[in-house]
Amino acid sequence: MKVIAFERNLQGTGASRRLRNAGKTPGIVYGVGAEPQLIEVDHNALWHALKKEAFHSSILDLEVAGKSQQVLLRDVQYHPFRQLVLHVDFQRVDPSKKIHTKVPLHFMNQETNPAVKLSGAIISHVLNEIEVVCLPGALPEFVEVDLAKIEAGQTLHAKDIALPAGVTLVAHVEVENPVVASATVPAGAVAAAEGEEAAAE
Known part of the structure; x- marks a missing residue:
C-alpha cells in the first residue's frame, strides 16, 4: 500500500x-x-x-x-x-533485517467444524493477532488459523498455527505458547444431550 x-x-x-x-x-x-x-x-x-x-x-x-x-x-x-x-x-524497515511485529489472525472453517455442528460447541477466539519475526519481504498480511479439526473441550495454541515460510513466533510467544482459540460446549447443550440419551434409554 x-x-x-x-x-x-x-x-x-x-x-x-x-x-x-x-x-x-x-x-x-x-x-x-x-x-x-x-x-x-x-x-x-x-x-x-x-x-x-x-x-x-x-x-x-x-x-x-x-x-x-x-x-x-x-x-x-x-x-x-x-x-x-x-x-x-x-x-x-531495512529489507535485510528481521522485523518484530503483530499480524492479524483469520479464523477458517469454524462453521464446518464437527464439534460445532454435532456437539453444539462454541469456538472462542482468544487472540486476534500474533507477534512474529520475519524479514520485511516475508511479512504476511494475515495468518490463517484452521479450526476444522478442533474438538469440543480442546484448545488451539500459538505453536499449533501453521506459519508461512520465513515467519516465526517471537521468543516470548514461543515460550508462553498462549491459547489462540478454544472450543467449549455450553452447559445447556450438555444437559440437552444427556436428556436425549436418557429418553432413548
Missing part, C-alpha cells in the same frame, strides 16, 4: 493544530540509522486507510518529497471522542 506524505517543518502544539484545521495529520518517520523526519499526511486519506486491516500489518511504501521508503505503521493517536487522527508514527 502506498502513502503520500509531505515534509513538515514546523513543530509544536500551535503548528499541529493549524495542520489539523487544514485537513492534515502530523506524523513522524524514524528508524534504520537515519534522522527522524517530520511529515504531514492528508487526514481523510489516512482515516480511510486506517480502516483497512492491511494498513496496520503490511509494509507500506511511504513517499515523501518524491522519495519512497518502506515503513511499518507503529502508532496512531486518536482524538478521545471526535473522528480525528491526532498523530501517526511510521518506522522505516
Whole structure:
C-alpha cells in the first residue's frame, strides 16, 4: 500500500493544530540509522486507510518529497471522542533485517467444524493477532488459523498455527505458547444431550 506524505517543518502544539484545521495529520518517520523526519499526511486519506486491516500489518511504501521508503505503521493517536487522527508514527524497515511485529489472525472453517455442528460447541477466539519475526519481504498480511479439526473441550495454541515460510513466533510467544482459540460446549447443550440419551434409554 502506498502513502503520500509531505515534509513538515514546523513543530509544536500551535503548528499541529493549524495542520489539523487544514485537513492534515502530523506524523513522524524514524528508524534504520537515519534522522527522524517530520511529515504531514492528508487526514481523510489516512482515516480511510486506517480502516483497512492491511494498513496496520503490511509494509507500506511511504513517499515523501518524491522519495519512497518502506515503513511499518507503529502508532496512531486518536482524538478521545471526535473522528480525528491526532498523530501517526511510521518506522522505516531495512529489507535485510528481521522485523518484530503483530499480524492479524483469520479464523477458517469454524462453521464446518464437527464439534460445532454435532456437539453444539462454541469456538472462542482468544487472540486476534500474533507477534512474529520475519524479514520485511516475508511479512504476511494475515495468518490463517484452521479450526476444522478442533474438538469440543480442546484448545488451539500459538505453536499449533501453521506459519508461512520465513515467519516465526517471537521468543516470548514461543515460550508462553498462549491459547489462540478454544472450543467449549455450553452447559445447556450438555444437559440437552444427556436428556436425549436418557429418553432413548
